[in-house]
Amino acid sequence: MSESEQANPESANASEQTGAPDKVRKLTNILVISVVVIFLFSVIADRIIPITDNARVKGYIVPIKPEVSGTVLDIVVQPNQLVNQGDPLALLDPADYRIAVRQAEQNLEIAGQNVGAQTANVAAAQARLTSAMVEQANTQQQASRVLAMADKGVVSRAEADNARAALASAKAGVSKAQADLEQAKQQMGQQGEENSQVKAALLALEQAQLNLERTVIKAPTQGGVSNFSLSEGFYASAGQAIMTFVSIEDIWIEAYFRENSLGNVTVGDEVEVALDFAPGKVVKGRVTSIDWGIDWGQSNQAGKLAQASEQTGWLRQTQMLPITIQFERDEVRGLLRIGGQADVIVYSGDNWLFNTLGKVWIRLLSLFSYVR
The missing domain is CATH 2.40.30.170 (Efflux pump adaptor protein, beta barrel domain)
Structure with a gap:
């Protein structure tokens, strides 16, 4: 302690008492300024x-629904397993549908014999057309999803171009198969092609082949299956979801x-x-x-009065x-x-x-x- 403070102890005590409030005031000012700076920074940021x-x-969450009914013979995929587009997910019993195809082929042959026409090439061409049509339908579904998201900007233009190219390729495959079928019909002869019995037999064969193709349930895109408790022997009904595809x-x-x-x-x-x-x-x-x-609930049913919002005040x-x-x-x-x-x-x-x-x-x- 200095000589002046020793000579005047009351003055030293007063100085210490004055210094303490100054420190508190300084700390308070720092805290207030810090809070204001942080608040302004948060608002601007x-x-x-x-x-x-x-x-x-x-x-996209896609429910997998078989297009034909049948007993599940095999479940190819495991829950949450990653699969690629077109990979089989499950197999339905194709026995009845194979019989239906053979029956349709016999009916076509009988119709051809009735008009003196050769129908083997027509049947083979019809099978190729059916397969191409199934592929086009699957590609069309995938392309529609991709192009819809491309319009929103969710997927890139390259992905949209790839989807369009795949769809164009599938359509070209169908066109080629149709051309081959027409060529086979012309070789069969005008009389056989225009015969109503042959026409009916061809349509029945196409439907039978299509149903047989649908016994193999395939992945619509790359992804995985979830939320299914399926086992061999389960009877799957057409149009009823059997698993969820992500x-x-x-x-x-x-x-x-x-x-x-x-x-x-x-x-x-x-x-x-x-x-x-x-x-x-x-x-x-x-x-x-x-x-x-x-949607914030602004719509009111007819016959009822409008409802006022309960949000009031500055901090709503x-x-x-x-x-x-x-x-x-x-x-x-x-x-x-x-x-x-x-x-x-x-x-x-x-x-x-x-x-x-x-x-x-x-x-x-x-x-x-x-x-x-």
């Missing part, structure tokens, strides 16, 4: 790099953001995604569409709006699950500071997926 954890992986070819993410976070978000903005099923991985993507609106409940995101699936192939959760951040501008902070934060969230 929410407009430049909006982020949400309300996001789900979505895709397509992994056409997968996208639907993310819900607060509506006041989407002011600067536009189609084409860069996106980064952290999937819960793939901790530590961050996948890049793009915003492909922003929904125009959602936040409204969430969905956006669709296409992401690079090759980096997480085999790790995707329909309905899986994800964190999504959108970079709506070229602000290097906020974008850098956003990239750091989404990677931290991806690491958090290991423990949450």
Whole structure:
């Protein structure tokens, strides 16, 4: 203690008492300024790099329904096994349908004998046409799904072009098979081709061959089957679902953001995604569409009075709006699950500071997926 303080101890005590409130005031000011800075940063960041954890992986869920009835002879696929398009999933007993084909062939031969025509080549050409038509139908279904998502921007143009090419190839196969059938009919002779008995026999043969083809239940796309408890000997009825197929070819993410976070978000903005099923991985993507609106219960039934919303006040409940995101699936192939959760951040501008902070934060969230 200095000589002045020793000489005047009351002055020293007063100085210490004054210093303590100053430290508290300084600390309080720092805390208040920090809170204000964090609040302002959050508000600005929410407009430049909006982020949400309300996001789900979505895709096509296809119920597998046999087109013909029959006893299940063999289940080729296991639950959740990855299969490719066209791979057999289950086999129905084809015995009755093979008999029907042979019966139809005999009926065609009898009809041909009645008019003095050779029908063997016609029967073979008809079988090739039936197979080509089945392939075209399967390709048409797949192409329709891909092109529908291409219109929304969920799948790339290359995938859409591949779907169109596959469909064109399938149509060409049907055209060739039809041409071969017409050639066989012409070789059979005009009289046989125009004979009503021959026509009826050809139609019956086509239907029998088609039913026989349908005893092999095939995968519509690449994906896996789930939610089935099927065993050999089960009688499958036409039109009744026997298993659920999850397509992994056409997968996208639907993310819900607060509506006041989407002011600067536009189609084409860069996106980064952290999937819960793939901790530590961050996948890049793009915003492909922003929904125009959602159902908030505004419709009222006729004969009833309108209902007023109960949301009042400044801090009313936040409204969430969905956006669709296409992401690079090759980096997480085999790790995707329909309905899986994800964190999504959108970079709506070229602000290097906020974008850098956003990239750091989404990677931290991806690491958090290991423990949450």
